[in-house]
Amino acid sequence: MKVNYVWLKDYVGDPLPDTGAVDRLLTEHAFEIDGVETVGNHAVLDVDVLPNRSSDCLCQRGIARELATILDTDLKYDPLAVTPHLETTDKIKVSIADPEACPRFTASLITGIEVKESPGWLKGRLESLGQRPINNVVDATNYVMYAIGQPLHAYDADLFPQVDGQWHFGVRFSVAGETVSLLAEGGANEERVIECRGDELLIVDESSNTPVGLAGVKGGQYAGVHAGTTNIIIEAAHFDPTITRKTARRLGIVIDASKRFENEPSRELPPYGQYEITKLIADIAGGTYEGTVDVFNEPKNNPAVTVRVAKTNALLGLDLSPSEITKLIARTGSTVEESAPGVLTCTGPWERTDLLIEEDFIEEVGRLYGLLNIVAIEPEKTTLSTVNTKQYYSEKIRQTLLAQGFSEVITSSFQKNDQIQLQNALANDKSYVRSSLHNNITAALDANFAHIDLLGIRTVQVFEIGTVFNKVNVEDTEGALGYKTEDGVSEHLSLAIGVRQKGNGYTPKDDTLLESACNALSTSLNTPFKWSIKQGVAEVNLSDVIAALPVPVVYDPAIKRKTTTFASMSQYPAIARDIALWVSSDFDAQRVAAILKDTAGGLCVRIDLFDEFEKEGRTSYAFRLVFQSRERTLTDGEVGGIMNTLNQVAEQNGWAVR
């Protein structure tokens, strides 16, 4: 949320620590700051308000209050400090069908105003928050929302029919099929007409039972304020956050007003909004304030919470005294009373709807005292009592397969087609969960075979250990290590290994290599595996295999692993060329390779010796060179040129090119 630094000064007072210090204080004690920017001549902080504080901190005053709490000062000016006294009016009537869905609804009547452009200071502040000024009345409603967090809506009273001299507002659930015409979205001119399903909360003009807005979500076109408006009604209400959120989400409407209603601001807030806006309208649009109607059926007071000093210190790892804790909690505006030795009774200020349990207050103590002051307790070395069987044997299998030349892959759990389809999918080709690893291993064999030269391998050998999902009958028994929700979806760990020796697909020779790997696994784990071998891929239910194995008592010692720094892969194709040379005994393969690589230059990304034999005192070496650029696709001619140079260098060294 955007916060205007100068606006903060209205509340906190001047001098205020500079923006850098405000950034640091908020970050350490309250919220992360996503950035500080300058808009016009305003410094603006982008504050990442946490979900539990979105009830009171999605406004300038909320952040100012937070800052004052952190600085341990009082606000110089606090619009929420004094309960406003609002004149009542009998010219507006409100009927609420479901008080739980709409616990509070207030409306004020102001007559004789003049709609015009807002003064520069107000426009500047709205613009600093990324808002486009419209006219003084609409701008005032937005201004008050950004100031104290209460969304407001203005109606032209003369376009809103009266019944028996009264304007009559209603709040009720929609009837399926009825329509609401909403205000145009940010700058767009067309209205948006919503067809209701029956679960939206509506504000209606009771004179004709016409929906005038989606409660909490978005205001309607109905009785909109225009250039000639002179009499206005301003609405400020509280709507159920869940109903608001569901409707807003379903319709894809996320605007500043709905975001605030969704986060359950205090039910005490609407009259403060009315007080602020009537003052502001008087200042910038003139007119006469006639009074407010306030229908408040469902008050919700903050609870008195018992906070124990011992518990506070025990959770935070601190050693604070009762008076220190009392002072820290009191800084939030909460009332604190030491009701018994070491026991504090705390009630959060009315706008803090998040302070409900002991731990909520303990969190306040922790962050205000400073989480940076938490002292680390070094963990003690202990002997582990249990070894995870799956991890133990999976790791054993991995090491066995690595030694056999297999590399490990982790592939997608989603499939285009399989046994179990998800209710909602990321994409058409990902709407099922996998029941086997076979397809993914086959795809990995195909895809990797295209890169064998680049990889410096002759055969693609891969394996995966991963969870697969099957449909089962409820009567099926649960495997010892497999999981089954009693519902027909069972999952187990699967192991699949695959071999590919030819670019055009599976050949029966692949199975020979597979069988040797399978045998190595049986030997290593000393147990038979019930493989299903199909088209160069062998798969087995690993949960079943492991369930039959003895429970290990200690992990193998940690493997010393090399530190790797990943290098990103070129997106361009590689070209491979071979060169075979007769070389005298003065040179070994390594030296020849180094000379060739050096000559071939940076485009040669690898060189592999693939054949070597001796005859009559000379050795024949055959190398494969792989060329690839990071910037472009190489041409045959370009690589041919490099090969010509290599041939020349070979001759200079006295090597005969075969």
Place this chain on the structure above:
Amino acid sequence: MPDISGHQHPITQMIDEINHIFTDIGFSFEEGPEAETEHYNFDQLNVPKDHPSRDMQDTFWFKSKDVSEPTVLRTQTSPVQARFLESHGAPTKIIVPGKVFRNEATDATHEAQFYQLEGLHVDKGIHLGHLKGTLEYFFSKFFSGKTEVRFRPSFFPFVEPGVEVDMRLLEGDSKLAGKWIEVMGAGMVHPNVLRNSAVDPETYSGYAFGMGIDRLGVMKYGIEDIRDLYSGDLRFVNQF
């Protein structure tokens, strides 16, 4: 020269390494199902009934005809906290590395599937200082150099107080050295989570933490696009 030995995937290398680091201080490696019930994935973890994370936009749901109770592809490894506390009670000291799923658009730093590491330590007298010490121990081992940790306020439904954890590697010539880096969320286990699993919050307290193993890989190895982890591409895997 031709590559003879195969290469282990960086994720399972990291999980093995993480396990050894935590084994030495008494954490056992636990696991749970990837097809998880709404009950464990959300309810038991104090995630409100109407919480946005339960929406179809964020979570993959199984079809109701296939399951006897609402079931999701787990969105976090945290349900194992609830399962393990319920079956084993306190004290408890576990790590849970595992695959999790989010229904969100993918890019270089987001995948619909990724790996998470959960930690949970519940016992008498456990506080934020233990969390800090354990994480400093872990990161120092994992990044092979003395590492410090700091907390900032944060919010997650299953902890209270909740913290954001930053780490700073103090030694070495790694690109990470000397900078504060946001690495994970953590906090003291919410009393509702303990109570839901029949552990008395008046007797026991505990911390929990959760971080992306993929993100650890980004930091440890300089991986640029986490989608490479799940591509099955040996040009990626064989670098490790």
